[in-house]
Amino acid sequence: xxxxxxxxxxxxxxxxxxxxxxxxxxxxxxxxxxxxxxxxxxxxxxxxxxxxxxxxxxxxxxxxxxxxxxxxxxxxxxxxxxxxxxxxxxxxxxxxxxxxxxxxxxxxxxxxxxxxxxxxxxxxxxxxxxxxxxxxxxxxxxxxxxxxxxxxxxxxxxxxxxxxxxxxxxxxxxxxxxxxxxxxxxxxxxxxxxxxxxxxxxxxxxxxxxxxxxxxxxxxxxxxxxxxxxxxx
Numbered sequence: 001x002x003x004x005x006x007x008x009x010x011x012x013x014x015x016x017x018x019x020x021x022x023x024x025x026x027x028x029x030x031x032x033x034x035x036x037x038x039x040x041x042x043x044x045x046x047x048x049x050x051x052x053x054x055x056x057x058x059x060x061x062x063x064x065x066x067x068x069x070x071x072x073x074x075x076x077x078x079x080x081x082x083x084x085x086x087x088x089x090x091x092x093x094x095x096x097x098x099x100x101x102x103x104x105x106x107x108x109x110x111x112x113x114x115x116x117x118x119x120x121x122x123x124x125x126x127x128x129x130x131x132x133x134x135x136x137x138x139x140x141x142x143x144x145x146x147x148x149x150x151x152x153x154x155x156x157x158x159x160x161x162x163x164x165x166x167x168x169x170x171x172x173x174x175x176x177x178x179x180x181x182x183x184x185x186x187x188x189x190x191x192x193x194x195x196x197x198x199x200x201x202x203x204x205x206x207x208x209x210x211x212x213x214x215x216x217x218x219x220x221x222x223x224x225x226x227x228x229x230x231x232x233x
Contacts, residue, residue, distance in 0.1 A: 004037075006037075006045060006079075006080060007034070007035065008083060009034060009102045010031055010034060010035070010037065010042075010045070011045075011049075011080045011083045011084065011087075012083070012087060012095075012098050012099060012102060013025065013030065013031045013034075013099050013102060013103075014031060014042065014045045014046045014049055015049050015083070015084050015087045015095075016087075016095050016096065016098075016099050017031075017046045017062065017064070018046045018047070018049035018050040018053060018060065018062060018064055019049075019050075019053055019058070019060050019061065019062060019088070019095075020060075020061050020062055020092055020095070020096070021061070021062055022046070022062075024096055024099070025096065025099045025100055025103060026103070028042050028043060028046075030103055033103075034102075034103075044067065046064060047064060047065065047066060047067035048066075048067045048077065048079070049080070049084055050062070050064045050065070050066040050067070051066035051067045051068070051077065052077060052078070052081055052084060053066075053084070053088070054066050055077070056085075056088075058088050061092075093166065093167075094140075094144075094167070096166075097166050097167030097168075098140060098167075100166075100167070100168070101139070101167065101168070104168070138171075138186050138188045138192060139171045139188075139192075140188075141188035141189070142171050142188040142189065142192035142193070142194060143167065143169060143171065143194055145188065145189045146189075146193065146194050147194070148166075148167050148168065148169040148194060149169070149194065150169065150194060150195050150196035150199055151193045151194060151195060151212060152195055152196070152199035152203075152212055152215050152216055152219070153196060153198070153199055153216075153219060155196040155198075155199075157169060157196075169194040169195070169196065170194070170195050170196065170197055170200045171192050171193070171194055171195070172192065172193050172194075172195045172200055172203060172212075173186075173191060173192055174191055174192070174193060174211075174212070175191060193212060195212075199215055202215050202218065203215055
């Protein structure tokens, strides 16, 4: 991994550590776990981002000392500033939510099967999640518009589980995979919807792609059916 460019996810995490406090999500060790990049390289990236933030007059709450020398690389100090400059527009809570989402995806989201994984015995359902749904920027803009509440059933993770689940939600692509070409540009508001893992599973149950309204209708039918079981308390 030495010498390879930092990924979007790594920059998001390093930028948070530079501006706030990396211990909020696990610090250098958590970033190191993504791609086995050296800890020294990660630490230098955090210091360089801190220097960029200071040069731009962005308020920092961390005790990180900025990097005084220019790092190696074609862009020097400004490497990844395009990403960092967008992140400074977020609140601390929004930025931390992105960090936690990145780390959750690194270990697979509940109910999802990553493309390079295989089903093991006992598994009977595969939730299909394509690259458009997993794009962090598209996710953030979708959730920023609709909120982290399931558009099917209204479930809100933070309301039920507290701050540990702040901002957590799956994001579903409305268009079937067969209609999406390689040059397709996703519209986070028109094409994506936040859904909870349960509703996401039902949308894709059986390998198909039910519409949001079809799954809502299933819920309405079940709620009105006699003898419907209550959820466990």
